[in-house]
Amino acid sequence: MSEAPTYSAFLGTRRLATGPLSDTLTAVKTALDALPGPRTQPLIVFNDETGRPADFDWRGTLEEVLARHAPAPSRTGPGRPKLGVVSREVSLLPRHWDWLESHPNGASAALRRLIDEARKADPEGERRRVASLAADRFLTVMAGDLPGAEDASRALYAADWGAFEAALAPWPEDIRLHALYLAAPAFGQAQ
Template identity: 40%
Template sequence: MQASSLPIGYTAFVDRACFAKGSLQHVVTLAKNTLGDSQLANVLIFNDGTGKPVDVDFRGSTAAVLDRLRGESKEGHTSDTAEKENEQPPRKVGRPKLGVVSGEVTLLPRQWEWLKAQPGGASVTLRKLIDEARRVGESESQVRAAQEATYHFMTAMAGDFDRYEEALRALYAGNETLFYEWIDDWTPDIRDYVKSLASSAFKQEEH
């Protein structure tokens, strides 16, 4: 299953303690049904994928709160769908081409000679090079996304913690050992959530 198809999880905190995890509906329902108004005012819910806080209006009944969430979700989905449809180029009439697509590639003579000398020939070598470049690019994108998610949560919940700035610098410098050292004595629930967000924030050495 691809990561993009996985359901988005959410984590709720009351003050500095982790209160609930799960779908947004589950977390909101649990908070609404078990917490008093003063505690609800201190609830912060974070998107596990982006590390960003989610704005939830807890006024009214549980059903009313969930109805507002569904309405906001539907509006956002409709807007995203409309944008994607507008971006799509017009379809060409006729049967779609399947499999290999030919195209023009311009290279210097020495580059053609090198390609032709590779096992499988130029086409096979080019496909391998492209696949490898895509793999590296996707890995780097995953690292950047994890760094940004970790940054968003740390800024919201740990901005006044000791060695917060040092931890951020280690995060973006890719220094995994130092990063975990700086956050080791943070409030346990916040530290553990930071670790979960940062699990893909450092490039793994290939052996």
């Protein structure tokens, strides 16, 4: 995927927009405001990099929506905010903690180093793995009940492009095209 994540919005089975966050929010808010009555179809916005749905508050004007969901400014304080360090919990056995803490700069630095080395060892494999996960998450949400969904998932993880395309063939066009777009890197295809 690209450096800055793109977002894709679906109203029911119709894709409203795909693009940078501000462009997608603008397209969705404009479409919602143009609806003649209350919304009757589900609205789902996906982060294309992860395939996960993202929640947005659509109340107010377009300017209010954009301001509410603008990227947060860098915070100051403890930690390494410029690196985007986020605290989370990791469960390890005592021997793992002992090993990590024996490395220069502590356990966190050792974990970051190990992860970076693993990602660099097989960048193409990493790109395919990330794309497979994103496509699978999208398929689960948008196509889990469609005919051939299980076949599509099996073909995705078997890296069988022909079977993947065939499983998606009867699906609504926008869902099919977006699934192909997300899955293309998993198959080594250009987007």
